[in-house]
Amino acid sequence: xxxxxxxxKRLALxxxxxxxxxxxxxxxxxxxxxxxxxxxxxxxxxxxxVEVIRKEFGLEKPLIIQYWIYMKGLIRGDFGRSIRTxxxxxxxxxxxxxxxxxxxLVSISFSILFGIFFGVLSAVYRDRWVDHVIRFFxxxxxxxxxFWLGIMLQLLFSAKFxxxxxxxRLDTMIxxxxxxxxxxxxxxxxxxxxxxxxxxxHHIFLPAFVxxxxxxxxxxxxxxxxxxxxxxxxxxxNEKAQGISxxxxxxxxxxxxxxxxxxxxxGLRYGWMLGGTVLVETVFNWPGVGNxxxxxxxxxxxxxxMAVTIILGLNFMVANLLxxxxxxxxxxxxxxE
Amino acid sequence: MEWKKFFSGVxxxxxxxxxxxxxxxEAYEKRDGKKIFVYGExxxxxxxxxxxxxxxxxxxxQQALYDALLKYVGNPPKLIPWLxxxxxxxADGKKWTFELVxxxxxxxxxxxxxxxxxxxxxxxxxxxxxxAWMLMEFLDKDGIxxxxxxxxxxxxxxxxxxxxxxxxxxxxxxxxxxxxNAKGDDYGQEWMKSNxxxxxxxxxxxxxxxxxxxxxxxxDYWRGWENPKHIDGFIxxxxxxxxxxxxxxxxxxxxGVSGLSSEDFDAVAKHxxxxxxxxxxxxxxxxxxxxxxxxxxxxxxRKAICYAFDYPSLIKIYNxxxxxxxxxxxxxxxxxxxxxxxxRQDMKKAKEYLAKAGYPNGGFELEYVYVQGLEEExxxxxxxxxxxxxxxxxxxxxxxxxxxxVARGSKIETSPDLMAVFTTPIMDDPDVVAIQYxxxxxxxxxxxxxxxxxxxxxxxxxxxxxxDWPTRQKLYEQIQIQIMEDAPEVFGMLYNRRWAFRKHxxxxxxxxxxxxSEIDIYPLYxxx
Numbered sequence: 001x002x003x004x005x006x007x008x009k010r011l012a013l014x015x016x017x018x019x020x021x022x023x024x025x026x027x028x029x030x031x032x033x034x035x036x037x038x039x040x041x042x043x044x045x046x047x048x049x050v051e052v053i054r055k056e057f058g059l060e061k062p063l064i065i066q067y068w069i070y071m072k073g074l075i076r077g078d079f080g081r082s083i084r085t086x087x088x089x090x091x092x093x094x095x096x097x098x099x100x101x102x103x104x105l106v107s108i109s110f111s112i113l114f115g116i117f118f119g120v121l122s123a124v125y126r127d128r129w130v131d132h133v134i135r136f137f138x139x140x141x142x143x144x145x146x147f148w149l150g151i152m153l154q155l156l157f158s159a160k161f162x163x164x165x166x167x168x169r170l171d172t173m174i175x176x177x178x179x180x181x182x183x184x185x186x187x188x189x190x191x192x193x194x195x196x197x198x199x200x201x202h203h204i205f206l207p208a209f210v211x212x213x214x215x216x217x218x219x220x221x222x223x224x225x226x227x228x229x230x231x232x233x234x235x236x237x238n239e240k241a242q243g244i245s246x247x248x249x250x251x252x253x254x255x256x257x258x259x260x261x262x263x264x265x266x267g268l269r270y271g272w273m274l275g276g277t278v279l280v281e282t283v284f285n286w287p288g289v290g291n292x293x294x295x296x297x298x299x300x301x302x303x304x305x306m307a308v309t310i311i312l313g314l315n316f317m318v319a320n321l322l323x324x325x326x327x328x329x330x331x332x333x334x335x336x337e
Numbered sequence: 338m339e340w341k342k343f344f345s346g347v348x349x350x351x352x353x354x355x356x357x358x359x360x361x362x363e364a365y366e367k368r369d370g371k372k373i374f375v376y377g378e379x380x381x382x383x384x385x386x387x388x389x390x391x392x393x394x395x396x397x398x399q400q401a402l403y404d405a406l407l408k409y410v411g412n413p414p415k416l417i418p419w420l421x422x423x424x425x426x427x428a429d430g431k432k433w434t435f436e437l438v439x440x441x442x443x444x445x446x447x448x449x450x451x452x453x454x455x456x457x458x459x460x461x462x463x464x465x466x467x468x469a470w471m472l473m474e475f476l477d478k479d480g481i482x483x484x485x486x487x488x489x490x491x492x493x494x495x496x497x498x499x500x501x502x503x504x505x506x507x508x509x510x511x512x513x514x515x516x517x518n519a520k521g522d523d524y525g526q527e528w529m530k531s532n533x534x535x536x537x538x539x540x541x542x543x544x545x546x547x548x549x550x551x552x553x554x555x556x557d558y559w560r561g562w563e564n565p566k567h568i569d570g571f572i573x574x575x576x577x578x579x580x581x582x583x584x585x586x587x588x589x590x591x592x593g594v595s596g597l598s599s600e601d602f603d604a605v606a607k608h609x610x611x612x613x614x615x616x617x618x619x620x621x622x623x624x625x626x627x628x629x630x631x632x633x634x635x636x637x638x639r640k641a642i643c644y645a646f647d648y649p650s651l652i653k654i655y656n657x658x659x660x661x662x663x664x665x666x667x668x669x670x671x672x673x674x675x676x677x678x679x680x681r682q683d684m685k686k687a688k689e690y691l692a693k694a695g696y697p698n699g700g701f702e703l704e705y706v707y708v709q710g711l712e713e714e715x716x717x718x719x720x721x722x723x724x725x726x727x728x729x730x731x732x733x734x735x736x737x738x739x740x741x742x743v744a745r746g747s748k749i750e751t752s753p754d755l756m757a758v759f760t761t762p763i764m765d766d767p768d769v770v771a772i773q774y775x776x777x778x779x780x781x782x783x784x785x786x787x788x789x790x791x792x793x794x795x796x797x798x799x800x801x802x803x804x805d806w807p808t809r810q811k812l813y814e815q816i817q818i819q820i821m822e823d824a825p826e827v828f829g830m831l832y833n834r835r836w837a838f839r840k841h842x843x844x845x846x847x848x849x850x851x852x853x854s855e856i857d858i859y860p861l862y863x864x865x
Contacts, residue, residue, distance in 0.1 A: 032741075033740070033741045033744040033745070034740035034741055034743060034744040035743075035744060035747070036740075038743065038747070039740055039743065041466070042390075042391070042392075042467070042470075043743075043781060043782055043783070044470050044471075044763070044781070045470050046470050046473070046474075048465060048473075049465050049466060049469060049470055052464075052465045052466065053466075082383075084383070085383035085384050085530070086383075086384055086389065086526070086527075086530055087383060087384075087530065087546075092546070095546060095547065096547060151580055154580075154581065154584060155584070158584065158588070159584045159587065159588060162588070165590075166576075166581055166584055166585050166588065166590060167576065167581055168548065168574075169548070172366060172375055172549065172572055172574055172590070173366050173368060173373070175543070176545070282577055282578050283578055283581065284581075285575070285576050285577055285578065285581055287545075287547040287548045287575075291547065291577060292547065295381070298738060298739070298740070299740060300740045
């Protein structure tokens with residue numbers, strides 16, 4: 001099977017998976033206890049007022065009809081309206097999603113760059129002090145809860161030493177650049193607003209570090225293990241015997257072979273990071289989609305929850321597809337079947 | 338080794354970044370020399386339309402952007418004229434006439450007239466959202482009459498003594514601006530969620546949903562400013578995590594907060610640049626008992642629980658910042674009396690009532706439902722668990738998220754034996770508390786006791802429609818005593834409302850009629 005066919009097949013599977021996901025999330029959120037219309041109408045609202053909300057959001061209709069209406073809207077890109085805020089969910093997503101993706105992209109880049117580098121370093125200097133230090137940090141990274149790490153770093157670097165801001169994407173008094181992409185760092189660069197760009201980098205550093213820490217640890221560990229295995233292979237010995245430089249052996253021949261399992265880990269960690277943003281966004285007051293979804297879920301406001309689940313699910317699937325495609329580039333022997 | 342060079346480079350860059358961009362804490366925020374007050378809190382305000390929505394954060398912003406006919410100030414709350422300069426009611430209590438001030442103007446310069454008042458009330462009544470419930474039973478569109486540009490008359494369907502008390506929460510909007518932004522027949526609802534059309538002391542400046550809301554002072558506010566040093570701007574910054582909120586205050590990133598735990602308030606009070614206010618509030622805390630189902634249906638068991646509970650522990654849980662409830666009505670509210678039949682711990686009496694119920698040695702289990710993550714309610718549950726164990730009653734503690742609690746409390750069949758509930762009265766009239774014990778409140782979170790006493794219901798209705806205060810006062814005295822007698826809940830405490838401010842913040846006035854963390858921004862000022 002060629003690459004194109006493989007991608008098409010996977011895309012078709014993605015549609016089916018998304019459909020399944022929408023069914024599960026839709027019905028689970030609807031059968032959960034709590035009357036969203038009542039909550040949205042307010043604690044003192046009369047039954048007549050609750051009824052107004054119920055009708056406005058079509059909640060008086062049978063569930064299956066509600067699902068049909070929802071899916072019809074979804075096909076047109078309409079994610080519905082939040083029952084609590086009355087905002088169009090798509091408008092909210094446009095605002096909050098880029099903040100999350102910006103954080104995740106910075107974090108995953110950080111994890112990949114340093115994870116692979118530390119993995120190689122740890123393998124090359126096996127059982128030396130560099131290896132011990134890196135292993136200590138990788139075990140810590142896997143074991144330490146993000147929420148705790150975030151608060152500790154805030155206490156140390158923000159509250160105690162005033163080196164980093166406590167949270168948010170920008171200082172309160174700095175006006176954000178015009179929102180072309182809603183990615184603050186990109187928008188500030190496009191606008192040539194260096195003050196906002198510097199301030200944005202300053203703000204993203206701690207949350208991105210906390211979010212990347214477990215992924216960095218996992219990538220380091222798996223890359224170290226793979227590198228150790230590859231470095232003991234006969235072809236490496238052969239290359240050494242041929243007098244090829246150590247750097248070339250490590251970074252060209254060994255690392256390329258060790259990257260396939262690492263790539264799988266990166267794909268998994270990307271999805272995990274999207275979920276993990278909820279905690280980091282809460283601690284660092286990051287106005288992203290995690291905070292948005294949690295706020296909605298607490299009030300049984302299911303349209304935003306549905307939308308976030310579907311978008312994050314889609315994102316995770318796309319990331320995994322890209323990882324699968326990436327295998328082929330790393331090892332041409334892999335066939336797409 | 339090259340990696341060593343790499344590491345050194347990264348490390349040096351990191352140090353440069355830290356020292357160059359380290360955050361500094363200014364005394365307060367300024368823009369172009371103007372003083373900005375930054376308030377940090379957890380709850381966003383995504384919909385500021387006065388006809389669609391209210392909660393504490395929304396109402397705080399609405400109060401700054403809009404004006405109402407009357408306004409609550411001080412402690413105890415006093416109703417003062419605002420857009421109305423005077424008002425009178427007819428002898429039968431049905432006709433209310435308000436004369437408006439003549440100099441009030443909306444932010445676009447349009448005068449605030451009786452026509453705008455009428456239109457605003459009609460809009461809220463027609464949409465049947467937000468504060469509509471307060472008046473929709475007594476007032477309809479046809480009852481609102483414009484006498485002249487500055488006089489308006491409300492003709493109620495039946496007398497309602499608390500009518501004027503509801504008016505501070507009915508804000509006046511500029512019909513021209515709202516309708517210019519209306520889409521189809523939406524009455525401007527879509528636009529009004531994030532925009533305003535008011536005449537209040539502040540106007541909108543920056544509106545970043547989920548991040549912050551910024552207001553700027555209207556320099557030529559029609560009513561003028563109480564203090565020439567008034568704040569020039571107000572930023573409501575959303576900080577969702579309690580520990581971040583505290584750090585932000587200590588660091589000076591915000592000038593005021595309210596959503597801290599008792600421990601955090603005590604801790605920040607020791608900070609040299611921070612002061613903490615501490616005022617008895619009207620938010621009552623009670624353990625609502627299901628009076629229609631299960632063991633708590635029996636009044637003797639309810640009384641046994643009331644006598645078994647260790648009330649002073651409530652004060653301890655709040656580090657001394659609370660007072661015990663001695664009436665269903667909050668202390669200080671109009672009509673409140675300390676009930677002579679209030680319950681305090683008396684294990685002998687508790688055992689007597691348990692024996693009367695036919696369970697001298699207990700031997701059954703009750704369910705206590707409380708808000709998940711609310712530590713104080715968990716501790717209160719543990720106290721109750723310990724107290725009831727002495728009667729041979731087991732307590733099952735069930736933490737739930739608020740929507741699930743509301744759902745549980747909405748039906749007799751699912752309402753738990755005991756449910757921890759905080760309630761804040763929305764206006765300074767005993768009717769708003771008394772009505773919580775009327776059948777109309779069954780199914781609402783504060784009516785999860787499903788209390789039934791036809792005699793009390795009748796008195797509540799009588800008091801609601803009575804015109805003269807002495808008659809009402811007498812009725813409310815009887816209502817309080819009878820409700821206490823029937824023990825539909827363990828009447829707990831009123832916790833103190835607290836705010837923490839940086840010391841340069843002045844002009845804060847507490848009023849118990851305001852919700853959770855709501856402050857009146859208008860009188861605030863900053864002084865070095």
